[in-house]
Amino acid sequence: MAPDRLLLIVEDDAAFARTLGRSFERRNYQVLHATNADEVAALLQQHAPSHAVVDLKLKDNSSGLACVQMLHQRHPDMLIVVLTGFASINTAVEAIKLGACQYLAKPSNTDDIEAAFGHVAGNTDIELTNRSTSIKTLEWERIHEVLAETGFNISETARRLGMHRRTLARKLEKQRVK
Template identity: 40%
Template sequence: MKLLIIEDDEVFANTVKRRLEKYDFSCWHASNANDALLACHRYLPDYILLDMKLEHESGLQLITPLRKIRPNSRIILLTGFASIATAVDAIKLGADDYLTKPADTSTLLAALNDKKIPAEIPQAEDVLSAEQAEWQHIQQALKFNNGNISATARQLSMHRRTLQRKLQKRPAALKND
């Protein structure tokens, strides 16, 4: 089973890659639209995990060309900013499923295999609390903005002081990391 992960966040992509390789997926990673299309031609993936928001591009714009290259591949759109409108757009453009980040391993596997989410309890290592997910999202945005608090606050549509308060409160489960 060949899987192409199209994601501009290297850490997230590598985490997903490691998790899914345990389930016999051969994984490749592309971080932008051009690399994604080249990788799709080269590796002919059976499955594609596509991030909604690539650095300067929209994952929605990639669905149609990916579908033309691999009409039978299963395309799953991942996003940190879920909305009904974008979910509908993604499905209309040809995505097979739409998941919000962070998605645990069992949710990803269920979506990739076109099955309902299993009733079993996900492994603790795969589950993030809302507080932990928010912390990781803030850290990613902060990294993208080279540590600039004001730019990060603007990107997150958040007041600078609110962001500073959130940065002072590290989620309990991450304090020992």
Template identity: 45%
Template structure:
């Protein structure tokens, strides 16, 4: 589906709520979605996202899973309470099956791993019924997924290399070498 056709399929309600604490990403996505015909409201925290979802429930929402002040699923829940027919895509840099299942159970329409571009997001928002959105043109490589998982566990262990290595069943020096490198593409 092209962006033009996608914008025409939206009907009258083209309201979109974007919730992400990465300011640069949020601004880029906001501009890209406005170009695709959405009326965008953005929020940089769970509190601001919940307030916007409660005050002006949008037809569509794109919510980051992990925000500085909490978890994006709280915004999904608030939006579902106010507008059950809304279409919600959850974004995260830490893709995991457990969080994907939780997001869908809370009412998310789809779940995408970052970096997702505006086209991937529009396709996920507009997919109807049994239609699945097409696979992303530039999915994360296996090396990138592995690196993201290691980074997530490292952060959850409060940046403790020894504890992270133990939980990943990995030698500490191997982990140190991985952490010292730049992220793969």
């Protein structure tokens, strides 16, 4: 197996990681798996992955962004794709600043991820929208940002946003977090 096809998957959902790993193995990648930053650090002692797929939110309330930073510091040429079900502009910008080459919202499949590995340069020909960001979108992104900061604690998020917990719960029901 070519050394340039070593993939590290940082994902705390074992079933998803296993499925994604098998799919990449069929594409001739050698696959390593970690569930948190400590496991990533341990794997980096013995391996030098060429590619990584990092989940943004890990179960131990740690951020995948810390893993992205660690991976990029140890191996600046590594192609890192951040994969998340909790996408926001703020986390996308930070992921790219910390060394990710792409940021994908779930659900994404192996084709999407592999295409993201191949799309590392910026594109000046991307179509710009004429639509400005709505207040509802900005509010939703702010709610999501605070939710992530509080480890998805609804009561604490409502307190920080200065709204009643039931009001926040109603807003989340309108745009369910997946």
